Amino acid sequence: MTNTMTWERFTPGQRLARFAVYLGAVSLFVFSLSTVEIIPEFLYDAPYQLQDLFTRMWPIDFASYTQENIHEALIETLNIASLGTILALFLAVPVALLSANNITRSPILNWFGKFILVSSRTVNSLVWAILFVAIFGPGALAGTFAIGFRSIGFCGKLLAEALEEVDHGPIEALRAAGAPTVSILLKGYWPQVAPAFWGLALFRWDINVRESSVIGLVGAGGIGVALDTALNLFRWQQVALILLCIFTIVIIAEVAVTKIRQNII
Amino acid sequence: MSVENTFKGNGETRSLLIENLEKEYVKGKPVLKGLSFEVSGEETVGIIGPSGTGKSTLLRCINRLIEPSKGSITVAGQEITSCSGKDLRLARRRIGMVFQEYNLVERLTVIENVLCGRLGYTPVWRAWLRKFDQADINRAFKLIDHVGLGEFATQRADSLSGGQRQRVGIARAMMQSPDVIMADEPTSSLDPKTSVEIMELLKKVSSTEHIPVLINIHDVNLAKRFCDRIIGMSKGKIIFDGNPSDLKDSHLSEIYGGEDWLS
Structure with missing residues (x-):
């Protein structure tokens, strides 16, 4: 008959290592929890506060949609998102060309391009907004620039990656035909990166609709300004309406982008 | 337009002269070891030899997609190896190239791919706005007919079969109005029947355009059948250069090594 064969997935050493990783993860979690300084009273209180918030929000103040210019603020938000995305695309194209190592054959310039892309992404859109509010003053212009500069990193990085992944064959053929670099x-x-480009443009616009509804909190225009005002004045029913509006517009943007992407790719 | 067209006028210059061409990718390990040959007129030259012997390197040295290490290359009377920058780009327009993998821009239509052969002559803004010269457009349609793709002119390149794509590749090379066409393994990705058709087409191109055509090819029988002249390479050297009828088994054995496969 058959001999008894032993089989184990891991060696004792591996088991020990895995146990060490689990132990490390749990102790890290416990340690983090201890630094958060949860005040038990506030935690117990939370469900009541939540209920209280909802009762103050209800009924939703639909009348303020026209009376308090929330409609205009909503449109402004969409404008900031769209113009910001267009600005970002214009700025991202040269940076992407600079950082794609098959186009710019200089490691220093590649590094410089990547440095721009990383700087754009590391700064949060709220921080960009604060900077541009300081430069242009509060309003939609600051918001547009904040959204634009924030998006360069995302658009530029994805475009640079698409450029680096193109099929080199056609490029070689055009070079062999004596075509100038720009041609x-x-x-x-x-033609090879166009689908990726439009895809990322739509995707970024979708993200920017969400981002541009927040930057108003620091005065960079859009529905965030209305939200900030309503919060400061404790108009919770109006806050509820604004949150509903943001939710609706984000859903619509997402559905629209998904539909369009399906059709262009 | 004027400069490049006057350039082409004298028919006698349509030749390719290669002298002592050497290429080493790694110092001290030459891939091409001093090749010399001349091609002119309407000659169809098949270059045969085992894989890795430098056939592709040779063709790519001619249009400087690969930098030669030593030697001189003259296309239609113009020295290529000393060109640089814009001169090199202008010189490349006179050298058509057909690739094994066709190298078409997949997402463009057949007509636009063929017009890409004109990019060296077309200002950037015209290429960008797709405002190609009317004469070029007429010629592109004529060439598409010539290679037998008349009804596919406005179809996208990625909807074509391999043989059809290679025809587009040939039309694109012809579009350059070159002094020489080089084909790098043009039939290696195609089935036997289509391979024959492509070789027939290349042969026809040579006679209608009155230019020499250089063809890197694996298939010795196809080479013997369609080429006026065979250059056999082995280990970076020319072993045989002559008429297909003079290419004997002893030569093939010397080029590829071994004898068993010949029987």
């Missing part, structure tokens, strides 16, 4: 970019690279 090679237009006829060799662009």
Whole structure:
């Protein structure tokens, strides 16, 4: 008959290592929890506070949609998102060309391009908004620039990756035909990255609709300003309406982007 | 327009002269070891040899997609190896190239792919706005007919079969109005029947355009059948250069090594 064969998935050493990782993860969690300084009274109180908040929000103040210019603020939010995305795309294209190592064949310039992309992404859109409010004063212009500069990193990075992944064959063929560099970019690279470009543009616009509804909290225009005002004045029914509006617009944007992406790809 | 068209006028210059061409990717390990040959007129030259012997390197040295290490290359009377920058770009327009993997821009239509052969002559803004010269557009349609794809002109390249794509590749090379066309393994990705059709087409191109055509090819029988001249390479050297009828088994054995496969 068959011999008894022993089989174990891990060696004792591996088991020990895995146990150490689990132990480390749990102790890290416990340690983090201890630094958060949860005040038990506030935690017990939370369900009541939540209920209280909802009762103050109800009924939703639909009348303020026109009376308090929330409609205008909503449109402004969409405008900030769209213009910001367009600005970002214009700025991202040269930076992407700079950081794609198959187009710019200089490691220093590649590094410089990547540095711009990383700087754009590491600064949060609220911080960008505070900076541009300081420069342009409060309003939609500051918001547009904040959204634009925040998006360069995302758009530029994805575009640079798409550029680096193109099929080199057609590029070689155009070079062999004596095409000037710009023509090679237009006829060799662009047709190959166009679907990725439009895809990322729509995706970023979708993200920017969400981001631009927040930056108003620091005065950079849009529905965030209305939200800030309503919060400061404790108009909870109006706050409820604004949150509902943001929710609706974000859902619509997402559905629209998904539909369009399906049709262009 | 004027400069490049006057350039082409004298028919006698449509030749390719290669002298002592050497290429080493790694110092001290030459891939091409001093090749010399001349091609002119309407000659169809098949370059045969085992994989890795430098056939592709040779063709890519001619249009400087790969930098030669030593030697001189003259296309239609113009020295290529000393060109740089814009001169090199202008010189490349006179050298058509057909690739094994076709190298078409997949998402563009057939007509636009063929017009890409004109990019060297077309200002960037015209290429960008797709405002190609009317004469170029007429010629592109004529060439598409010529390679037998008349009804596919406005279809996207990625909807075509391999043989059709290679025809587009050939039309694109012809669109350059080159002094020489080089084909790098043009039939290696195609079935036997289509391979024959592509070789027939290349042969026809040579005679209608009155230019020499250089073809890197694996298939010795196809080479013997369609080429006026065979250059056999092995280990970076030319072993045989002559008429297909003079290519004997002893030569093939020397080029590829071994004898068993010949029987």
